[in-house]
Amino acid sequence: MKNLKTNTTIFTIILVFGLSLISCKENNREQDTISGNQEILTQGEDTSTRTYRAQISSINAGANGNRNVTGNVTLEVQGDQLHITVEASGLEPDMMHLQHLHGLKEGNGISCPDPSADNNNDGLVDITEAYDVAGVTMIPFHNNPPNMEVDTQTYPTADENGNISYKQTVDLNELRNSFNERFDWEELDFSKFTYLIHGVEENAVPETVNSVKGLPPHVTLPVGCGQLSED
Ligand SMILES: [Cu+2]
Numbered sequence: 001m002k003n004l005k006t007n008t009t010i011f012t013i014i015l016v017f018g019l020s021l022i023s024c025k026e027n028n029r030e031q032d033t034i035s036g037n038q039e040i041l042t043q044g045e046d047t048s049t050r051t052y053r054a055q056i057s058s059i060n061a062g063a064n065g066n067r068n069v070t071g072n073v074t075l076e077v078q079g080d081q082l083h084i085t086v087e088a089s090g091l092e093p094d095m096m097h098l099q100h101l102h103g104l105k106e107g108n109g110i111s112c113p114d115p116s117a118d119n120n121n122d123g124l125v126d127i128t129e130a131y132d133v134a135g136v137t138m139i140p141f142h143n144n145p146p147n148m149e150v151d152t153q154t155y156p157t158a159d160e161n162g163n164i165s166y167k168q169t170v171d172l173n174e175l176r177n178s179f180n181e182r183f184d185w186e187e188l189d190f191s192k193f194t195y196l197i198h199g200v201e202e203n204a205v206p207e208t209v210n211s212v213k214g215l216p217p218h219v220t221l222p223v224g225c226g227q228l229s230e231d
Pocket of ligand 1: 098099100101102137196197198
């Protein structure tokens with residue numbers, strides 16, 4: 001009799017424990033459904049992608065082994081993220097190439113430099129001459145654009161055929177904050193920039209070529225440029 005009572009008590013305990021487990025599971029399932037719905041809503045907001053593109057054309061091919069630099073830049077703004085893609089070819093092989101968005105605070109009126117930008121008539125448009133037309137160095141495309149550091153070793157390196165393929169996703173708020181801090185320019189409008197890629201072989205530049213930021217002239221000589229516009 002005593003045994004039967006003990007057995008019944010144990011059975012009841014197991015039953016209650018089992019039922020509470022099932023109810024826990026149901027709750028979790030309900031929560032899963034709720035967060036699933038939230039995900040769908042967030043994805044809905046993200047569909048408003050703004051896309052900016054630039055087609056890269058060659059500058060200073062004479063100092064770049066007569067290679068024409070070509071390629072494409074794509075910037076996709078998706079929610080709080082900026083997806084950057086650069087595909088370029090015709091670059092000095094096995095060399096790291098500086099690349100940036102260039103601009104002027106006053107905004108409009110910048111363009112890619114043509115040979116008429118060569119103020120000192122040495123046959124090359126160096127970085128200081130390009131600044132007047134295409135704007136100054138602003139946003140670096142290396143492994144961490146929001147840090148705004150220009151002199152780093154983290155830009156892409158061209159392969160043995162002179163191609164680069166660069167992809168980076170950036171937190172747009174972080175980029176906007178550091179951009180505003182550095183340039184005191186409230187608006188970060190990607191249609192108001194030019195894209196420049198730089199760098200030729202060390203011996204390819206004459207002494208008349210000027211540079212900026214303490215960098216060697218062959219590193220900053222522009223070789224490709226594209227003007228960004230929104231789709
Ligand atoms: Cu640049």
